[in-house]
Amino acid sequence: MVSPARRAFLFFVCMAAFCGVLSAQANRTITIRMVNTRTGLLIPTSNFLVRINHQQEVHGDWVKQNEDGTGTLTLPANTEVFSIHATYNNALDTYVNCDADKDRGSADHAPSPDRWYSPAAILTSGVVAPNNCIGKKVPEKLQLIATPGEFVFFVRQLSSREQSVE
Secondary structure: OOOHHHHHHHHHHHHHHHHHHHHHHHOOEEEEEEEEOOOOOEOOOOOEEEEEOOOOOOEOOOEEEOOOOOEEEEOOOOOOOEEEEEEEOOOOEEOEEOOOHHHOOOOOOOOOOOOOEOHHHHHHHOEEOOOOOOOOOOOHHHOOOOOOOEEEEEEEOOOHHHHHHO
């Protein structure tokens, strides 16, 4: 027969383990800020395209638009890395992510490379993706900081030349 003290101890151990599992699942939620590469202003959109673990399948329904213009991305527990893009112009055009813009069509990289980000790194310290769409001197308005659980990335619209090629 199990004593009441031992039963209470086992109950609390089980509750702690259960709460730990719930906490781990809840921590797969990331706040996303998509920012204009020239103005530093937030670009609100609900048209996000998310891919995980280098798979081709795109998930457009994993990001929910918040009232402040940010997005809330909920990733499955098995996500090791993810990439994200967004569309505009009634989802006909895709913003250029500035973290890979300098690589576009270079000899070392594919024409439209994806940068993959670790949810663990974002949840721990936050990540601001590189802004390669501007020159070497970064204006103060574009020097952003991400808080733990926040991912900030810079985008620009396609130029008229890029639109005519596609």
